[in-house]
Amino acid sequence: MSPERPLYLDHNATTPVDPEVVDAMLPYLREHFGNPSSAHPYGRRAHEALEMARAQVAALIGAKPSEILFTSGGTEANNLAIRGTAEARAERRHLLTSTIEHPATTLPCDALEWRGWRVTWLPVDAEGRVRVEEAERALDAEGAETALVSLMHANNETGVLQPVADVAARAHRHGATVHTDAAQSVGKVPVDVNALGVDLLTLVGHKLRAPKGVGALYVREGTPLRAVTLGGGQERGLRPGTQNVPYAVGLGVACELAGRRLARGGSAALGALRERLWAGLREAVPGVTLSGQGAERLPNTLHVRFPGVRGGAVLAATPEVAASTGSACHDGGESASPVLRAMGIPEADALGAVRLSLGPDTSPEEVDRAVVVLARGWRQVAG
Known part of the structure; x- marks a missing residue:
């Protein structure tokens, strides 16, 4: 990588x-x-x-x-x-x-x-x-x-x-x-x-x-x-x-x-990888939160909110990972995703969002490496 x-x-x-x-x-x-x-x-x-x-x-x-x-x-x-x-x-x-x-x-x-x-x-x-x-x-x-x-x-x-x-x-x-x-x-x-x-x-x-x-x-x-x-x-x-x-x-x-x-259990395998990613981030980034935690979710999707920073800044500081935020840029500024607003998530919290979505070829080693570099990027931005 x-x-x-x-x-x-x-x-x-x-x-x-x-x-x-x-x-x-x-x-x-x-x-x-x-x-x-x-x-x-x-x-x-x-x-x-x-x-x-x-x-x-x-x-x-x-x-x-x-x-x-x-x-x-x-x-x-x-x-x-x-x-x-x-x-x-x-x-x-x-x-x-x-x-x-x-x-x-x-x-x-x-x-x-x-x-x-x-x-x-x-x-x-x-x-x-x-x-x-x-x-x-x-x-x-x-x-x-x-x-x-x-x-x-x-x-x-x-x-x-x-x-x-x-x-x-x-x-x-x-x-x-x-x-x-x-x-x-x-x-x-x-x-x-x-x-x-x-x-x-x-x-x-x-x-x-x-x-x-x-x-x-x-x-x-x-x-x-x-x-x-x-x-x-x-x-x-x-x-x-x-x-x-x-x-x-x-x-x-x-x-x-x-x-x-799906017949081979692909959903369960993706779900296990997603939970591995979430467990790693939760340990490495104090205060990180998970969107939709209490609901049934796609097995490949982890939508997290990094505390005290903007999700775009974390990704910019982590070129080793290609992922997305839900925020939109308008005239040089950022606004929170309409989805997170609809969920009642405060603007400052919502701006820290990053969506991490896995695929059938994603490996456990890649997930573990993603945790390391994303946590490093968060610390760098958070100061």
């Missing part, structure tokens, strides 16, 4: 592409270049590969292959889910989401609010978990007016898993469609669309060792949805445009590999 090639602890931002994924993609970047909508052998070969990938994605989340739409990534999938539901269910004018969603959810919801929709922004508790009773209260108040509930499965910063199944059950009693952004959770923990009870689910390639620029939207059979872009009839007419076959192939293989890792 060196400043030129630091230890990568930012897998929630993006993941390295698995070598098996690259190998699977290459033939479709070289000889199998056909358009999957074409009837000749080149097109048929591409179409077969596309349908194989669709089946691989579906298998990971307990869906039918026909329920998988390929997209350019999570942002497009979320927009199609939210805006497409609004178009299809325009007789209802209310939607429900949370205060800790990714901008790919909050901004489409904002846009609908500007168009006259009523949006209920569900609060979270001190652990960063949506309150189910608040969702139930909002649904009871709006009655038959709620078109959509969109609730992320796991928060990208804290890793806290949300009560999607509980909220979905209540939403369906009111006739609402339910969407979950599962970009951070698919491949890290078992995700089953039927166990969650969702009608729409977003997953993202670059979060599970496929390339950037590909994702998928699960659409349960019979779910009302309209296209938000106009063009050809690809992807059941809901996502027009010639499919990106090499990247869809890569996503399919990445999903198959993720399923194998």
